[in-house]
Amino acid sequence: MHLRNLTTVAMAAALAVVLGLIGKALPLQLPQGGSITLETVPIFFVAFWGGWRLGVFTGLIDGILQLFLGAFIVHPIQVLLDYPLPFALIGLSGLLPKYPRIGILFGSLMCWGSHVISGVVFFSQYAPEGTPVWLYSALYNASFVGPAALINIILIPLLLRRMPPRN
Numbered sequence: 125m126h127l128r129n130l131t132t133v134a135m136a137a138a139l140a141v142v143l144g145l146i147g148k149a150l151p152l153q154l155p156q157g158g159s160i161t162l163e164t165v166p167i168f169f170v171a172f173w174g175g176w177r178l179g180v181f182t183g184l185i186d187g188i189l190q191l192f193l194g195a196f197i198v199h200p201i202q203v204l205l206d207y208p209l210p211f212a213l214i215g216l217s218g219l220l221p222k223y224p225r226i227g228i229l230f231g232s233l234m235c236w237g238s239h240v241i242s243g244v245v246f247f248s249q250y251a252p253e254g255t256p257v258w259l260y261s262a263l264y265n266a267s268f269v270g271p272a273a274l275i276n277i278i279l280i281p282l283l284l285r286r287m288p289p290r291n
Contacts, residue, residue: 132174136166137185140211144190158239158268164214168228168280171218173287179215179231187211198246205242210235224284225277232273239265 140163147161167186171179187208197203217224217231243261251260 129174129178132170133178133182133185136170136182137189140164140166140182140186141189141193144186145193158265160268160271162272162275162279164211164232164235164272164276165279165283167211167214168217168224168231168276169283171215171231172221172224172227172280172284174218175221176216176218179218180212181215183211183213183215184208202242202246205238205245210238213238224280228273228276228280232269232276236265236269239269 143165144159144161144163147163148159150159163186167179167183170182187210190207190211191197191203195203195207213234214231216234217227220227220230240258240261243265244257247261247264248257250264251257
């Protein structure tokens, strides 16, 4: 990997972490983890501007950094499903560079799916009695992944229009 790409990934991952920390300081934090933040904006941006590989790498680094900054951990597999994997999956949005809004929906859906699986397997005890665990996990995780996707659908095309093409 070229130095320019490593620098881009490092800066975007650092910005993602800072945006995540700012968002988590606001009263938008959910009880079992998850919050509405701007953390995914740099990951999506790098995925569309630099390509899906850089997007995946940026998301992976962001997810790993989150582990060191106060992760909600109950099991080693849950750590993978809630931190490195979902944010790396966001980077796959760059597979659709000509259709950023569809790519954002795709990346957000992949991220949401990873969180849903984690919720079903590791957080089922929080589902209200009589509520199917899959439904509870799907809705719980949609409550923060959905708004973040909408924010990105608005911001990313605006940011991409203002950037010169990557050489």
